[in-house]
Amino acid sequence: MNGPLVVVGDSLLDVDVDGAATRLAPDAPVPVVDVESxxxxxxxxxxxxxxxxxxxQRVVLLTALGRGEASNRLRRALAGRVELAELPLDGDIPVKTRIRVDERPLLRIDRGGGRPGPANGAARRxxxxxxxxxxxxxxxxxxxxxxxxxTPATRRCPVVWDPHPRGxxxxPGARLVTPNAAEARSTAAALDARSAAGDGLADHTRxxxxxxxxxRAAAVAVTLGPRGALLSRGTDSPILLPAPHEAGGDPCGAxxxxxxSAAVALARGAITEEAVHCGVVAAADFVASGGAGGLALPPPAGRPAAPLPVRAAELAAAVRARGGTVVATGGCFDLLHAGHVGLLESAARLGDCLVVCLNSDDxxxxxxxxxxxxxxxxxxxSVLAGLGCVDAVAVFEEDTPHAVLRELRPDVWVKGGDYTVEALPEAEVLAEWGGHALVLPYLSGRSTTALAERAAAAGSGRSGPASAGAGA
Structure with missing residues (x-):
């Protein structure tokens, strides 16, 4: 793809007000929320x-903004993160305020909104x-x-359409349309009243x-929450792409x-099935890391980027916030073998989430x-993330994981092999926030080097040496 991903639509300002509710108001049987943040x-x-x-991904947001405070706050939040192209707005953007207690919505207050002006030359370009x-x-x-x-854009590039009941x-010709189950049910019911019944896979398929x-869309993917997404091309032979894990966090923004995520995948050349799979995995991880309420904005352009995917940092922060234990380990993991899997499974049992710090190719x-x-x-x-014991993968470019560890701040750092805790170079870094290093044994006789040597020997008809180590 040569051009950017252009996101078109209505922008809002979301506000989360978090607090504690321990009593009822004296004048009405309603909870009193003491605001904390x-x-x-x-x-x-x-x-x-x-x-x-x-x-x-390079992203251009084509949206309507007004001159009010909410629009200005949104402009500041987006500055340096996405490119902004504006249509005029008669009024200000909507502000949706959620009052939350124990990270669960208690009440939502909506205000504001206006009508966008006509398309301009910039939008056309x-x-x-x-x-x-x-x-x-x-x-x-x-x-x-x-x-x-x-409409003509569908003939030039992939168009993904995320619909709304009021839209x-x-x-016609959209590559992928992504209603959720409720949106699909209400829209289908207007076409055929019998389509509103049922919540089974056969009902979603119809x-x-x-x-x-x-x-007249090339494909429709109905998102089903914890069950993943059902992809249909208009026939009775759909594809169900299940969620990789059950996420119990805030689903707002999923x-x-x-x-x-599906649009980015299509922009990079993925087929529709691959794009929907990317969307399902990203949405599950997003909910598990706190949803929109726990979103950390990417750094503005020109500032140093964090040395790990934002998702891993968000996950670690969310686990720490609820009093859990963050475990991390690291290595090259060039050819994943039984020694690696045993180490990762053992490491995962030490805490509430496991992040793997992975050396880049360089x-x-x-x-x-x-x-x-x-x-x-x-x-x-991808292979590491597919293991049930691994919750996130953070790729780092340096020779040591010190920078990524300072971002993650794990409670426990695990290494495998013949190290002693005192000899681990990461131990000094972990001491900065009170983290601990542990050494777990590898299964003997397993190593990437040994596997590579045996494969090379088999290809040449020779007997390869067996290595007793288990390096990554």
């Missing part, structure tokens, strides 16, 4: 744009240069205003196929995360020499 963050299409930008488009429709007019420009239908045909090359790694970092990270 308040923070604002991008919402609606702006949230989808920020989530897409976290992947390193931006959509004409897009490598992919995500329409994040919140039913407040931006998608409607830009529909004449979005219009997706433009609704997804009906909507794909009605919208749909935006799903759509943004880092492995400097440590192991020419010819290594045998497996590129994207594949190594």
């Amino acid at each position: 308040e923070r604002s963050r991008p919402g609606g299409a702006a949230l989808a744009a920020v989530l897409a930008a976290r992947t390193g 931006i959509l004409g240069s897009a490598g992919a488009v995500l329409v994040s429709d919140y039913g407040r007019g931006v998608a409607e205003v830009l529909t004449p420009l979005l 219009g239908p997706p433009v 609704r997804a196929a009906l909507l794909a045909r009605h919208w 749909g935006d995360c799903f759509a943004a 880092s492995v090359r400097r440590l192991k020499g020419p010819g290594r790694p045998l497996t590129p970092v994207a594949d190594r990270a």
Whole structure:
């Protein structure tokens, strides 16, 4: 893809007010919330744009903003993180305030909103240069205003449409439409009243196929929360892409995360099935790390980026916030073998989450020499993330994981092999925040080097040496 991912839609300002409720008001049987903190963050299409930008994707947000305080706060939050292209707005953007107790919503207050002005020349140029488009429709007019420009976009690049009950239908030819189960049910019921019944996979299959045909979309992915997503191309043979794990966190923003991740994947050349899988995994991890309420914005352009994916940092922070134990380990993990798996499973049992700090390809090359790694970092990270005992993977470029450890601040750092705790170079770093280092034994006779030597020997018909080590 040469052009940027263009996110089109209605932007909001979301505000979370967190506090404690320990008593009822004297004048009415309602809880009294003692406010402990308040923070604002991008919402609606702006949230989808920020989530897409976290992947390193170039993102342009095409939205309507006014001249009020809420619009100005959103501009400041987005500055340096996504490129902003504005339509005029008659009024100010909506502000949605959630009152939360124990991280659970108690009440939501909505205020503000206006109508967007007409499409301008800048909008036409931006959509004409897009490598992919995500329409994040919140039913407040931006998608409607830009529909004449979005229809021809489907012939040039992938268009993902995240619909809203108050919005219009997706433009014909969209590569992927992403309603949630409730949205699919209500829209399908308007077309065929019998489609509203049932919550089984067969019911979701019928609704997804009906909507794909009605919208003339290449595919529809109905998101099903903990069950993942059901992908239909308008036939009775769908694909269910299950969630990698059950996430019990705040689901606010999960749909935006799903759509943004799928759009980024399509922008980078993935097929639709791969894109939906990326969306399912990203949404599950997003909910597990606290959802939109726990979102950490990526650093503005020009500032040093954190040396690990934001998701890993968010997960560690969320686990610490609820009093849990963060465990981390690290290595090259070039050819994953039984020694690695045994170490990771043992490490995971020491706490509430396990983050693997993974050497980048350049880092492995400097440590192991020419010819290594045998497996590129994207594949190594994917295999590690697929293990049930691994909660997140953080890739680092340096020769040591010191910088990434200072970001994660794990309670326990685990290494395998013949080290002593005193000899671990990370022990001094962990002492900065009171963390502890532990050494766990590898299974003997397992090592990447030994596997590589045996494979090379088998290919040449020779007997290879067996190594007693178990290095990464």
